[in-house]
Amino acid sequence: MTALHELTAEAAIRAIEAGETSSLELVDAALERVTSDPWHAFLAVDEDGARERARAIDANGERPPLAGIPVAIKDALSTRDLTTTAGSRILEGFRPVYTATCVERLERAGGIIVGKTNMDEFAMGSSTENSAYGPTRNPWALDRVPGGSSGGAAACVAARQVPLSLGSDTGGSIRQPAALCGCVGIKPTYGAVSRSGLIAFASSLDQVGPLARTVRDAALTLQAIVGRDPLDTTSLEWREPIELPAGERLDGLRVGIISELNGEGIEASVRGAVDSAAATVESLGGAVEQVSLPSVEHSLSTYYLIAPAECSANLARFDGIRYGRAAEGADSLLEHYERTRDEGFGSEVKRRIMLGTFALASGYYDAYYLRAQKVRTLVVEDFARAFERVDVLMSPTSPTTAFPLGERTDDPLSMYLSDVCTIPMSLAGLPALSIPCGFADGLPIGLQLAGPAYSENRLLGVAHALEQALALDQAPPEPA
Amino acid sequence: MSADGYEPVIGLEIHVQLATRTKMFCGCALGFGEPINTRTCPVCLGHPGALPTLNAEAVRLAIATGLALGSSIAESSIFHRKNYFYPDLPKAYQISQYDEPIASGGQFAVLAEDGITSVGITRAHLEEDAAKLVHLGAGGRRADADESVVDFNRGGTPLLEIVTEPDLRSAAAAAEFLRQLQLTLRHLGVSDCNMEEGSMRADANVSVRPTGSTELGTKTELKNMNSFRFIEQGITRELERQIGLLEAGERIAQETVHFDPDTGAIHVLRSKEEAHDYRYFPEPDLVAIVTEPAAVEEVRSSLPELPSARRARWQEELGITFEDATVLSESVGLAAYFEEVASRADPKLAANWIRNELRSALRDTTKQEPHESAVTPERMAELIGLVADKSLGAKPAREVVLPELIETGDPVSDIVERRDLGQITDxxxxxxxxxxxxxxxxxxxxxxxxxxxxxxxxxxxxxxxxxxxxxxxxxxxxxxxxxxxx
CATH class of the missing domain: 1.10.10.410 (Arc Repressor Mutant, subunit A)
Structure with missing residues (x-):
């Protein structure tokens, strides 16, 4: 039998049901890899709690869909009594008093939380190098980044620490690390998953989603967490349940390759892999055409006005008064604010707070924030037009494969370009996912699929058919 | 110094605490006087990841108020974030409505000594209250406090801010406007409007201009006065101060001022020129408040008759004057008393007798309002009826029967007989x-x-x-x- 840590969630569920293993054995196997953690994917581990819940599930005999499966949670999600830092010094040692709705739902579905995964501070970054607690390493090459901001969430799945994790995606923070680590990552329709308990970066863009090794595992996780939550007024009623995809053909499917994201700025190996994925679509009975989304070119600059503007307000609450790390010895209220925030925030977070504060300032609001919102509307309209012609849009997830640690840390703009392919869908609130579509020099390449709002089931179906045809499920090398 | 030649121009901004069960954006119960920080949750403490949810009852009360003020109710209105750092604001932004409020426009008529004024309503918008800073130490003031504590029990309390046009022309009219507004909002159950407890707070925008001018003078904002009397005194003092400055050839600066009721002095708090940039932007955590016209009609049909509507009805159906109607609708109890008497006796006589004879007699004796006194509406109507059909002279009715009625509550016929006051009808x-x-x-x-x-x-x-x-x-x-x- 395959080693326990190698099992997908689906295979592990079957093994438990067949009496071949138990939740406690699975959790023990996961904890062994989580506590050694040569990738630094985890910021906090809950060994005792995880074992206790595993024993309880083994004992009570109830079989919710993910019963007994170890899962990891991005540190941006609030977990009661389990340290939650969002990768920031300012929340060092912070133990929340409540649990995020999506985490509660995952636990109700039987998932067993083993720990919290590393991330760029407050989800701002594309490499996990902005974590205040040190970067996560890419399981495929330890000297390279795992992507970000959900770098720990992607690495822990790729490295077979746990089969499932939850990440959050504001401009690509699930999809891009999934691509760089060679796993599946879904950013659902905005509002599909409650944001209650997700430490906000940019509220109108943030969305929680699953990372997994297979499309079906990701679907199982998404099934557990979607749906209206009274604690989040922007969450949606989810009428059609998420289905586990099973089909292998794509007959009649119309796929559009986003022409603006298939040329300049995209690495040749990545373009090649996407082109061969397009050929696979055709071989499965689908039709592929080029589709232009002109406003996509303005997406990056639009995003870097809206997201910082929202973050400047969202992060203002971190003042060291009610919780979190406070500067010591301040003589005045103003000095307390200044020193707490100066000591507690990293440079990228400060940069975005300043960008956003400027964009919202009286006299600049119309020229920056308001105009960005108008361009956002144009992006939405572009997608709507495209989906009159095609069912699914396709592009690279990331313009490059995993880049070396330290390569882009001094160049914010080149770091921002890591998300050029994923930001447009975030601006439009559309569902998008990334699946592996090839390798270049031993590094995974990600393919992005996007659809209209609520089209998760179709996207999962297409992704599953491609995943089966491409047959790329490989494990990264074990670290020495 | 003289006020001659100057016209006061006054607008009001009133914060009303809505009488909901729970806070504006979370499920914490409202309350007064509980131990500090016992009515809090992750939402009203601004914990990471906690999201606001809208209190539907607060929206209903805002709609009811808007209808009472003759405002139009927006089919879609949204919240903004108002950003500033202060320990009483846990998120470092206040969720407030900004340029798309739930209610806008409207008129509210009040009677003051100088006549009837129809005051334009600019808007009414929903927002959350800040927490309360408690300064511990000798004076209870920030400056000499040993320690300051933030009590988040009040944080997140639902408020409705009502803004008027600068239509008021005297301090007395401004105070009267607030009295009438208080009456109306209490009547609707929107708020208990207790100024001492802070559930109704008023700021006044005050300016003066040469009589006959249509341009507005530079205004000052008179902050947070906690009684009708102080409001009237404060505005009066501020008007005098402004006129004094102008008479002395000086300019009025746009600033925030404070009235000290102990000394009667006006203090300048801060200059508006150094005003905050609040960096308002639409609150992305809340969807728009969508108010279907049918929902507005539902609220409208559930409203009790408003004092203003009742006044209008009395004028039209009972033929009494606006002045009588205003006085008699000052409280719910008095209004009901008048209606009872008017249903049994001539309404105009009833208005006159209750307002002039009965109330002034009560004021001189038991200090009660008519509806609290021994004089039931039936007795009052009987007395008015006897005078009207000349069975009893007006003078003995006023001087003999009424005092005895107030004292005993006996049937009027008994008193008339006892005192042998019946008019000779033979x-x-x-x-x-x-x-x-x-x-x-x-x-x-x-x-x-x-x-x-x-x-x-x-x-x-x-x-x-x-x-x-x-x-x-x-x-x-x-x-x-x-x-x-x-």
Whole structure:
């Protein structure tokens, strides 16, 4: 039998049901890899709690869909009594008093939380190098980044620490690390998953989603967490349940390759892999055409006005008064604010707070924030037009494969370009996912699929058919 | 210094705490006087990841208020974030409505000493209250506090901010506006509007301009006065201060000022030129408040009759004046009392008797309002009826019966009988009396018959004297003329 840590969630569920293993054995196997953690994917581990819940599930005999499966949670999600830092010094040692709705739902579905995964501070970054607690390493090459901001969430799945994790995606923070680590990552329709308990970066863009090794595992996780939550007024009623995809053909499917994201700025190996994925679509009975989304070119600059503007307000609450790390010895209220925030925030977070504060300032609001919102509307309209012609849009997830640690840390703009392919869908609130579509020099390449709002089931179906045809499920090398 | 030649221009901004069960954006119960920080949750403490959810009852109360003020209710309105750092604001932004409020426009008429003023309503918008800073130490003030504590029990309390146009022209009218608004909002159950407890807080925008000018002068904002009396005093003092400055050839600066009721002095708090940039932007955590017209109609049909509507109805159906209607609708109890009496007696007489005779008699004696007194509406209507059909003279009714009625609450007929005050309704008795008076005063009769009509009054007076006021003077006058052959 395959080693326990190698099992997908689906295979592990079957093994438990067949009496071949138990939740406690699975959790023990996961904890062994989580506590050694040569990738630094985890910021906090809950060994005792995880074992206790595993024993309880083994004992009570109830079989919710993910019963007994170890899962990891991005540190941006609030977990009661389990340290939650969002990768920031300012929340060092912070133990929340409540649990995020999506985490509660995952636990109700039987998932067993083993720990919290590393991330760029407050989800701002594309490499996990902005974590205040040190970067996560890419399981495929330890000297390279795992992507970000959900770098720990992607690495822990790729490295077979746990089969499932939850990440959050504001401009690509699930999809891009999934691509760089060679796993599946879904950013659902905005509002599909409650944001209650997700430490906000940019509220109108943030969305929680699953990372997994297979499309079906990701679907199982998404099934557990979607749906209206009274604690989040922007969450949606989810009428059609998420289905586990099973089909292998794509007959009649119309796929559009986003022409603006298939040329300049995209690495040749990545373009090649996407082109061969397009050929696979055709071989499965689908039709592929080029589709232009002109406003996509303005997406990056639009995003870097809206997201910082929202973050400047969202992060203002971190003042060291009610919780979190406070500067010591301040003589005045103003000095307390200044020193707490100066000591507690990293440079990228400060940069975005300043960008956003400027964009919202009286006299600049119309020229920056308001105009960005108008361009956002144009992006939405572009997608709507495209989906009159095609069912699914396709592009690279990331313009490059995993880049070396330290390569882009001094160049914010080149770091921002890591998300050029994923930001447009975030601006439009559309569902998008990334699946592996090839390798270049031993590094995974990600393919992005996007659809209209609520089209998760179709996207999962297409992704599953491609995943089966491409047959790329490989494990990264074990670290020495 | 003189106010002559200047016209005051006053607008009000009123914060009203809505009488909901829970806070604006979370499920914490509202309350007063609980131990500090016992009514809090991750949302109203601004914990990471906690999201606001909208209190539907607060929206309903805002709609009810908007309808009472004649505002139009927006089909879609949104919240903004108002950003600033202060320890009483846990998220470092206040969720407030900004340029798309739930209610806008409207009129609210008030009666003050200087007449009826129709005050334009600019808008009414929803927002959350800040937490309360408690300064521990000798003086209870920030400056000499040993320690300051933030009490988040108040944080997140639902507020409705009502903004008026600068339509008020005197301090008295401004205070009267607030009294009428308080009455209306209490009547609707929107708020208990207790100024001392802070559930109704008012700021006044005050300016003056040369009489006849249509341009607005530079305004100052008079902050947070916690009684009607202080509001009137504060505005009066600020108007005097502004006129004094102008008379001295100085300019008025746009600033925030504070009235100290202990000293009567106006203090400048801060200059508006250094105003915050609040960096408002639409709150992405809340979807728009969508108010279907049907929902507005539902609220409208559930509203009790408003004081303003009742006044209008009384004027139209009962024929009483705006002034009478305003006074008689000052409280729910008084209004109900008047309606009871008016259903049993002539409404105009009822208004006059209640407002002038009964209330002033009560003021001098038991200090009660009519509806609290021993004088039931039935008794009051009986008294008014006896006077109206001339069974009882107005003077004895006012001077003898009413005081005894207030004291005993006995049936009016009993009092009249007891005090032997019934008017002589026997015509024969009156004729006999007049004839007797003619016999006794032949000279005066001759003068009357000689054309000196004034002398009729002499005989009426004699008749009243002889009967102890129980004769109907007008009827006696007629009989005198008839018997004199005129």
């Amino acid at each position: 015509e024969g008795e009156l004729y006999a009396l007049v004839d007797r008076l003619f016999d006794e005063n032949p000279d005066q009769l001759a003068q009357l018959q000689g054309g000196k009509d004034k002398v009729a009054g002499y005989f009426v007076g004699q008749a009243m004297k002889a009967t102890g006021g129980k004769a109907d003077a007008a009827r006696v006058g007629e009989i005198v003329r008839e018997r004199a052959g005129l």
